[in-house]
Amino acid sequence: MIPATTGSTMISVSRVSKTYGSGAAAVRALDDVSLSVSRGEIFGVVGQSGAGKSTLIRTINSLERPDSGSVLVDGREMTTLSGAELRAARHNIGMIFQHFNLLSSRTVQANVELSLEITGAGRPARRARALEILELVGLHGKAQAYPAQLSGGQKQRVGIARALASSPSVLLSDEATSALDPETTRQILDLIRELSKDLGLTVLLITHEMDVVKRICDSAAVMSGGRILEQGPVDQLLTTEKSLLGQALFPLGEIPETSSAVVEITFNGVTTDRPVIAQLARKHGIDVGILGAAVETIHGRQTGRTRLELPGDELTVAGAVEDLRSQGLFVEVIK
């Protein structure tokens, strides 16, 4: 079920606004928000709590109605749908939650089957599909357990299975890993990434954890005060000067007092096995100092930023920067 039209738009939010309350107590949760998610990609919206992320993701499946603007999912306008049409549209949009929201009275299998009872599948079909999807999320053998008997990571796997049982083309993730420990978070994110690839699923997730964006997002948006400050493919944002996302993903801290030139290099997977800094020192005779570094290997690609101190005259520094850029590195001269 790989989408034939990768690259076309799956979710299109345009000029959406939403205000809670009125008068002096009014809170503008969404302020003229526009967003575009391509088919098959994983799109992350990051921001502090209260930034409007939650409201935004709820407008996608119309749990929240915006005051104005348009929300298109798979070509269907969500803001005006109601009744049976809205329910049918929601069958195509799965959602997972921070606190899992599983029914405590039902077994794992019955929780997944709820999704299929709602779409009207018969008992044998429900059972077969539930077991199949549980296998897919790695919960083989847990079908008859109750949610209270599972760990957090297993509960979220049930949540994912329930959301995907009706074979939706979109998955919404509302802080799905925020209640999990780092190791479990990693496993759940890898699962989402895997499922997204295998099923051709478009994923829109909101999170306050930068690691989530680093680990699985193709594209991202930064939200604050109900507005989107920047958005785009993660690798592009990283190599954009003064990018908020770049700074948030790979923070380098304060720039110290120094008389030398300071540059920041963004690694984006292109130079994994080349010793950039050592070469720089040797070739240009500069005593390179490392002022800060935030580099990680993600999916086999070295990604991150390094802040270097380059002592020496202007010409030497300019030559070095030129050299770095010629290697395809993104270099910002800070001072």
Added chain:
Amino acid sequence: MIDRNDPYFWADLLDTILKGTGETFYTVGLSLLFTVIFGLATGVLLVATEAGGLLSKLFGSRALGFFVNRVLDVVVNIGRSVPFIILMILLIPFTRLLTGSFIGPTAAIVPLTIAGIPFFARLVEIGIREVPVGLVEAAQSLGATRWTILTKVMVAEAVPALALGLSTTVVGLIGYSAMVGAVGGGGLGDVAFRYGYQRYSPEYMFGVVILLVLLVQVFQSLGNFAARRLSHR
């Protein structure tokens, strides 16, 4: 005064108390049936029709939802605040209209049900309020209808609390039924009043009291047991 030395004294006592127990079961059983049906509906509506609730826009009308919510709330409060003995008397014309009489076990069902419904409705309301709102949201995100959410999420998740509420209601109804019995509703209350009180027989009085204590114990334990078994939290 009953003659304790009558050779048939204990046989009569057993007979009378068994007959009274049978009547109490009949009266309480049927009242409970109606109480559960109407009390469950009322309790669910109380939660669902409040502002922001699943049925806050009843039949598409916010005003109707609000109206139903207020009316139910006030009616339930009235039902809960009128002392049962007064309620019983106030209901005599209504009871006569429904059952043709206001004396006897069948007539007793009417005031018991009317008192039981608001009592159980509040317990249902408490139980359903404890179901996390996130579960409703999850079901909505799956495209569930409101009926599905009400039955398969809100009520289904509240079942352990409902079992406890049910046993509390049974105990309450047994107590009320003894009161109805004292004014002609039959059952154990009738036995205690006519034989134990009016005819000064401590044997009858204690027999009835012991039986009532046992009944309450049994039903409360059954409720606790059921709630434990049904809860998977």
